[in-house]
Amino acid sequence: MHPNQDNVVPFGSNYPVSGLPPQNIEAEVAILGGIMLDPEAMTRISDRLVTQAFYISAHKDIYQAAAQLHATYQPTDLLSVTAWLADHNLLDRIGGRNKLATLVDRTVSAVNIDALADLVMEKYRRRQLIKAGNEVVKLAYQTETELPLVLNLAEAEVFTVTQNQSDERCKVFSAQDMGIELFQKLEMGNMAGDKVGWYDLENITGGIYPSSLVVVAAESHMGKTHFMISYAYEIMTKLGKPVLYVTPEMDKNQLNARMLARITGVDASAIQTNTQHYWEPIAQGIGQMVELPWKVYEHSSPTTAMIASAVRRAITEFGDSIGAVFIDYLQQIPLESGGNMAFEVGKITRQIRDIAKSHKIPVFLGCQINRGNQTTADKRPNRHLLRNSGEIFEVCDQLIMLYRDAVYTKDPSDACGGLRQRTIELIVEKNRLYGKLGTATMLCDLSTSKFLNLAR
Numbered sequence: 001m002h003p004n005q006d007n008v009v010p011f012g013s014n015y016p017v018s019g020l021p022p023q024n025i026e027a028e029v030a031i032l033g034g035i036m037l038d039p040e041a042m043t044r045i046s047d048r049l050v051t052q053a054f055y056i057s058a059h060k061d062i063y064q065a066a067a068q069l070h071a072t073y074q075p076t077d078l079l080s081v082t083a084w085l086a087d088h089n090l091l092d093r094i095g096g097r098n099k100l101a102t103l104v105d106r107t108v109s110a111v112n113i114d115a116l117a118d119l120v121m122e123k124y125r126r127r128q129l130i131k132a133g134n135e136v137v138k139l140a141y142q143t144e145t146e147l148p149l150v151l152n153l154a155e156a157e158v159f160t161v162t163q164n165q166s167d168e169r170c171k172v173f174s175a176q177d178m179g180i181e182l183f184q185k186l187e188m189g190n191m192a193g194d195k196v197g198w199y200d201l202e203n204i205t206g207g208i209y210p211s212s213l214v215v216v217a218a219e220s221h222m223g224k225t226h227f228m229i230s231y232a233y234e235i236m237t238k239l240g241k242p243v244l245y246v247t248p249e250m251d252k253n254q255l256n257a258r259m260l261a262r263i264t265g266v267d268a269s270a271i272q273t274n275t276q277h278y279w280e281p282i283a284q285g286i287g288q289m290v291e292l293p294w295k296v297y298e299h300s301s302p303t304t305a306m307i308a309s310a311v312r313r314a315i316t317e318f319g320d321s322i323g324a325v326f327i328d329y330l331q332q333i334p335l336e337s338g339g340n341m342a343f344e345v346g347k348i349t350r351q352i353r354d355i356a357k358s359h360k361i362p363v364f365l366g367c368q369i370n371r372g373n374q375t376t377a378d379k380r381p382n383r384h385l386l387r388n389s390g391e392i393f394e395v396c397d398q399l400i401m402l403y404r405d406a407v408y409t410k411d412p413s414d415a416c417g418g419l420r421q422r423t424i425e426l427i428v429e430k431n432r433l434y435g436k437l438g439t440a441t442m443l444c445d446l447s448t449s450k451f452l453n454l455a456r
Contacts, residue, residue, distance in 0.1 A: 022126035023055035027116045032059060033107025034116075035066045036078045036100070041110040042070040049117040053124035058094040061085065062103070078104055125161060132157040152305040159312045193433070194241075194323075196234035199453055200441060201426050205398060206434030208235070208324065210360045213353040215330075215392060217367040218381065218402035223424060224366045225250070225258070226449040227402060228326045231364065232294075233262045233449075241323025242293035244314040246307055248332035252298045258449050259294070260285045267447040293318060301334045304351040311355055322361045327352065329366030330392070346391030353395050367392060369401070379408050383429045399430040404444075423454070 031049070034041045046067060054060045065084040066076040074080060082100055085091040094100075136154040139145070185191050193207020218224045232243045247255050261268035264285035266278045275282060295317070297310040311325055327333075330352075335344040349365070356363040369385040381401045386392045393399060403425040426440040443452045 021055075021130055022123040024119055024123050025056060027119045028054050028056060028059045029103055030107055031113055031116050031120065032062050032066070033103040033105075034110030034113045035063075035076050036081055036104050037107055038110035038113075039075060039077070041113050042066055042076050044110075044114055045117040046070055048114075049121060050124075053120050055123065055127075058099065061090050061094050062100070065090070128161045129158070132161050149305065152309050155309055155312065156305075194235075194239055196231070196238040197453070198234070198440070198442065198451065201400075201428075204428045204434070204436045204438045204440055205400075205431060206436070208362050209397075209433045210362060211357050212362045212397040212433055213349075213356045213395065214362065214364045214398040214400060215349075215367050215386075215396040216364055216400050216402065217369050217386060217392075219369055219371060219407075221407065222402045222404055223444060223446055224402060225328055226444065226446050227424075227426075227451065228328055228364055228366060229255070229258050229262055229449040230444075230451040232324065232326055233259065233292075235323040236292050236294060239323055240293075241321065242295070242314070242318040243323050244295045244297060244311060244325045246297045246299075246302065246310065246325065246327040248300060248302055249328060252296045255296060255298075256289070260289055261448040262450055263288050265448050265450070268449070269447070293323075301332070303334065303336075304348055304355070307333075307352070308355050311359060311361070315359060322359070325355070325361060325363045327363065327365045329368065331368050342391065346395065349392050349395045353397075365396070379403070379405075380425070380427065393430060396430060397432045398428065401427040401429055403427060424451070 031045070049063075051060050051064050051067065054063055062081065062085070065081050065088075069076050069080055069084055078100055082091065082097055085094060085100075091097070135157045139150050139154050139157075142150060182191075193202070193205070193209045195202045195207040216224055216227060228245075232245060235241055236243050245255065257271050258268050260266075260271055260282065264271075264278075264281045266281055266285070270278055271282060295314050297307070297314075299306060302310075307327065311322070314325075315322060330345070330348065333348050335341065336347070352363060352365055355361075367386060369381050371385075380403045383393045383399060383401075384390075405423065405425075406421045422443045422445065424442055424444040426442060428437050428439070431437055441454050443454055444450065445452075
C-alpha cells in the first residue's frame, strides 16, 4: 500500500490501467518543505502551482495555508504554517505538527522548487485528462443525445485541459499588484488596441481589442460582408495575425472570390464570370491568398457550439493567437427553440461573447437591422433598429453601424463612381472599450471589397 494511502484523494475507478493515477508524492513533499525553509520559495511558484494540483489531500491543505499566508505578506515558515492550520481546525486533519516537521526534515533546500512545481502541475494535467476522458466515455453512452452535440461537448472537455492553463486560480488582486501591472502595460504600449491604419475609425474605436465582441450592423446591401472581408484582409496583412471567417450565408468559394477581389483589385463578378480575361492577376492573387493565415468555416446553420468548436480548432491549427473571428451573420445562426425570439437572439449573442472572452480574441458579428428608418427623412441607422433583440446592444462591447447615402440618393451626375457613390459612414453607437462615439467616413469599392481612408 502507498505510504500515504489514507490521505489519497478519491479520483474515480475507471482508469485504463491498474494502480494510482499520475502523481509525484516526493515532489509534493519537497515543495512543501521548501516553502517552509525558504522565505522566497512561495513567490517563485505561487503563480504557476495551484492547490488542486497536489494529489495528497493533506498536501492541499498545507499548500493552501502557505498560499494564504503569502497573499497577506506573512512568512510561510514552519511555525506560521502550523499556527494557520491550527487556527482553521486543519492541523489534526493533515497529521499534526509531526507531519509538518517531517516535511521540513526531508527537504534539503528549495533550489529546484520551480522545476518541482512544473512536475506536479504536469501530473495534475494528466489527471485532468483522464477525468476528461472518463467524461467523454459517459457522453458517448448518452445515445439519446444527438451525435453532433456529443462530439462538441467531448471536444470542449478535452480542450479545457489544454487551454487557459494559467486561469485555474480564482484570484483577488491587490491595488499594488494591479498598479504595477497597469504601469508595465502602459509603458510597453500593451493597453492600446491593434491598428490597421483606418485612421478615422480607429480614432473613435481605439483599434481592435482582445476578448471583445464587435457587432457590425446594417441593412441588406449596405456592405457588412465587404466591410468584414476588408477588415479581415487588413488584420492579416497589416498585423500579420490569423483570421477565422464563419460564413453561414455564402459558400467558401463565393467568399474567397471576394477576398481574391480585395487582393487583386479585380471586380469579384469578373473573377467569377470573365476569369480568362483576368487570368494573370487572378493567378498572382491566388498565389498571395494561399500564403495568408486565412481559415473559413462554412456551414449553412451553425450553432454557437459548432462555432466554438471551429474556433478551438483554428487556435490549435494556427498555433498562435487569432487576430479576429468574423461571423457573417447573427440571424443565420439557428434559434435553439421555438420560444421568445428576442430572448433566444440575446442568448446567442451572449454565447458568442463568451467565445471572445474565453479565448481572449476579438469577434466581429454581422447583424441585420430592421427597416424602421425607411419612413424617416434621415435614413441613418441607430441602435433601436437592431433586429429581434435589444439585448444585442447590451451584450456587445462595440456597435458599428454602416450607412451608404448612395443606397437612397440616386444622383445621375454621380453615377460613374463619384464621391457620394463611394462614401460609407461607420457609425459607432456603442464603445465600451474606448469610450468614444461618433461617425467615421471612408471610401469603399464594393466590387473589390476595398475600404480606404477618406483623403483629408
